[in-house]
Amino acid sequence: MPRIMFPIFASKCIILSLLSSLAIILVAEESHGFVRTLDPRLIGLKKEKLSHFRLYWHDTVSGSNPTVIQTVPPVSNTSATFFGAIYMIDDPLTLGPKLSSKLIGRAQGFYTLASQEEVGLLMAMNFAFTEGKYNGSTITVLGRNAVFTKVREMPVIGGSGLFRFATGYVKAKTYKFNSTTMDAIVEYNVYVLHY
Structure with a gap:
């Protein structure tokens, strides 16, 4: 050669x-x-980014059109924390603290009173957005919410639409609570990593 x-x-x-x-x-x-x-680009994943959302969650127990209903009563009627009670929610998410402010989505899911020691919720909910480019996308939150703690933190465990593969956390802070009606308005700050 x-x-x-x-x-x-x-x-x-x-x-x-x-x-x-x-x-x-x-x-x-x-x-x-x-x-x-798979190459992530094959399913449309681009560069990961961090987004911050501030929204208000309206949990209305009273009135003719409640957004939360009890589906399972507490195990014992003597429990001070209502341990074992389960509630389904379809709560409005708004830009401002007033219910009349712009609706941007709904929090849909459930919470259960999961503590015998304090009012502590196990929350599982989707923030289902209905506004702008996020319409049809969801952020899924699952975690513990010690209701009377000033600021509570729960993990973001996923999402759909623009929030596929989402991770992050939310900070919940009670804006207003009516102890007579049990209605609550909670400010949520959502920090989410997504593509």
Whole structure:
């Protein structure tokens, strides 16, 4: 073989060897048949960003059109914390603290009184947005809410639409609470990492 041809032949062998190795790796990764590795760009994921939302959550127990209803009563009628009670919610989310301010979505889910020691909720809810480019997207919150603590923190565990693969946390702070009607307005600051 002439000397000039040897470098070309060697480089072709190296390229062929690399392609073969890549093919073996790809086959090995897909050997389970039900899982494969994807490039995030294939499903539209771009650069991750951090967004902050401030909104107001209106939990209305009283009146003719409550946004929260009890679905399971407390286990014992002597529990000071209503331990075991479960409530379903479809609460308005607004830009400002007044119910008449701009509606941007709804908090849909449930909370249960999960503490025998204090009024502590286990909350599972979706912030389902209805406004602007976020219309149809959701942020999912799941966590513990010690109601009478000044500021409570709960994790964001996911989302949909513009919030696919979301992570983060929310800070909840009671804006107004009526101990007679049990109606509450809570300011939520949402910090979410999303694509």
